[in-house]
Amino acid sequence: MHAPKRLLRKFSDEAGKSATAEPEALSLSFSGALTVNHDPGCDLQSPEETKSVIQEITSLWPTLETLPSGWSDEWETWPYFFTYFWRSPYFLRLPSLQMIVNIQHQIPGIIEPVMYSTTSESVVAFMVNDVCYVARVAGGSIGLWSLEDLKTDQDIFEFLENNRWKERDPLLPTEQGMATVQRIRDRDPTVTKTLYEEGYLDFEPQPTTEEEEMEDFEQRAMEDDRGEDEAEVDQNLSEIENYLESLEDLNPTPEELHNDPKLEFALKFRDAIKKMKEAEAVAELEEAEQSILDGEDDEYEEDDEEEGDDEDEGGDDRDEDDELKGRLMSEKGMESGEVDTMFLGGKDVAHGNSTAGR
Numbered sequence: 001m002h003a004p005k006r007l008l009r010k011f012s013d014e015a016g017k018s019a020t021a022e023p024e025a026l027s028l029s030f031s032g033a034l035t036v037n038h039d040p041g042c043d044l045q046s047p048e049e050t051k052s053v054i055q056e057i058t059s060l061w062p063t064l065e066t067l068p069s070g071w072s073d074e075w076e077t078w079p080y081f082f083t084y085f086w087r088s089p090y091f092l093r094l095p096s097l098q099m100i101v102n103i104q105h106q107i108p109g110i111i112e113p114v115m116y117s118t119t120s121e122s123v124v125a126f127m128v129n130d131v132c133y134v135a136r137v138a139g140g141s142i143g144l145w146s147l148e149d150l151k152t153d154q155d156i157f158e159f160l161e162n163n164r165w166k167e168r169d170p171l172l173p174t175e176q177g178m179a180t181v182q183r184i185r186d187r188d189p190t191v192t193k194t195l196y197e198e199g200y201l202d203f204e205p206q207p208t209t210e211e212e213e214m215e216d217f218e219q220r221a222m223e224d225d226r227g228e229d230e231a232e233v234d235q236n237l238s239e240i241e242n243y244l245e246s247l248e249d250l251n252p253t254p255e256e257l258h259n260d261p262k263l264e265f266a267l268k269f270r271d272a273i274k275k276m277k278e279a280e281a282v283a284e285l286e287e288a289e290q291s292i293l294d295g296e297d298d299e300y301e302e303d304d305e306e307e308g309d310d311e312d313e314g315g316d317d318r319d320e321d322d323e324l325k326g327r328l329m330s331e332k333g334m335e336s337g338e339v340d341t342m343f344l345g346g347k348d349v350a351h352g353n354s355t356a357g358r
Helices: 003-008 030-036 047-058 081-085 096-104 153-161 175-185 191-197 210-225 230-246 254-259 261-331 336-345
Strands: 111-117 123-128 131-138 141-146
Touching: 081 096, 081 131, 096 111, 096 123, 096 131, 096 141, 096 175, 175 191
Parallel strands: none
Antiparallel strands: 111 123, 123 131, 131 141
């Protein structure tokens, strides 16, 4: 369908867009905006940072002078922005919408988000190669509808205003696309070349580590909890813990995971928590072992100190004997040998006492 191309040419003067510009000049590559050019170190720790990120990402997206009733392009206030457009916490960290459109359904081209529904907030409309599509989050998965058959802007507006996409069946992913998604889930390092060389994406994504992916999960969790009070956060954490416990022995098939991305996400989080707990347990065990070793060292040191004290006491006794011998030799006029004989015989000459029977 080529009618939406006219739709995208109705840019506002404030956006500084030219009505005669080529499509590539009108918007930043979706993939480039989210996974290449944007700072991967952004942590979304405050509303101000989050707002700045959204403004940067959307700065070159299409802007319409008028929108259908019940639709908006005020992306900063849309609660599903990061669900669709931010890096996902999976291998390669590709945005969810990109995974659905470019890979699962093998629809190549730059994704240009245009507007979202204010009546069904999880619904977004976007363009790919001059064709308008609608996507919707429901039950943890994303459904996709094509509006390619609509021939005029008026038809598109009316279709969106009345949410008539609900009357249609969503598009089905391709078998090859699903196989490629499975390779991503399996962390196949060769899938990066496949995505670029076979035309899924207009760039070759870089492999990611599980640590990086967990950072994305934590960032998304922070964004989801932003604005909630402490009691609500505690309640959410309790619900998450209960949910994870219910998944303890669950081993779903790849098909079940495809039908329920939320479940896949939860299982990934469950496994990550297990690894963290195992690492903590190992660290605690090593710390306990080290404490035991440190305790043994302390005992050895105490024994050494006691032995040293005994040696010191023995030395003191010898000093006293030498002093006594000297006094006897000087006061009694005794020879050294006589003094030694007296000591060996057990008689304390200085005090006139016998020590033999003690």
